[in-house]
Amino acid sequence: MAHIEDRWYKTVIVDGRQVQTPKATHGKGMRYRVRYIGPDGRERSESFPDKRKREASAFLAQVQADILKGTYVDPDAGRVTFRKYADEWLSAASCDESTRERLERQFRLHVYPAFGDRPLSEAVG
Structure with a gap:
C-alpha cells in the first residue's frame, strides 16, 4: 500500500462535511510524505515541500510503475562503498586461491587507495 501523507493538516468530519x-x-x-513498500518489504518514504503535491504524486506513480516493471532501484544501493x-x-x-590472492593484493595496493571509501553512486556519471 502506498499513499501521500499531508503532515500539516488532518481531515475531520464536521456536520457531515470534511474540514x-x-x-x-x-x-x-x-x-x-510519500510512503511505500519497496520490493524488499521495507517501508520507504520521500518528503516534498508545501505546494509540491503534484511532484509527490508523480514520484509515487513512478515508483509504483518501476516496482511493477521490475526496474525499481533501491535509493540506498548507491551508498555502499x-x-x-x-x-x-x-x-x-x-x-582458485592464487587468483583470489592476486586480486585482493591489486585491490588493496592500487584500487582501494583511490576508490575504496567512495560510494558507488559517485562512479555513475
Missing part, C-alpha cells in the same frame, strides 16, 4: 484542521506539526518541515562491494564480490567469486 481540514491544522496538526501540531503545521508549518514545520516538509508538508507531504566501493571497498565493501568489492570485498563481498571477491569473497563470492568462484576462482
Whole structure:
C-alpha cells in the first residue's frame, strides 16, 4: 500500500462535511510524505515541500510503475562503498586461491587507495 501523507493538516468530519484542521506539526518541515513498500518489504518514504503535491504524486506513480516493471532501484544501493562491494564480490567469486590472492593484493595496493571509501553512486556519471 502506498499513499501521500499531508503532515500539516488532518481531515475531520464536521456536520457531515470534511474540514481540514491544522496538526501540531503545521508549518514545520516538509508538508507531504510519500510512503511505500519497496520490493524488499521495507517501508520507504520521500518528503516534498508545501505546494509540491503534484511532484509527490508523480514520484509515487513512478515508483509504483518501476516496482511493477521490475526496474525499481533501491535509493540506498548507491551508498555502499566501493571497498565493501568489492570485498563481498571477491569473497563470492568462484576462482582458485592464487587468483583470489592476486586480486585482493591489486585491490588493496592500487584500487582501494583511490576508490575504496567512495560510494558507488559517485562512479555513475
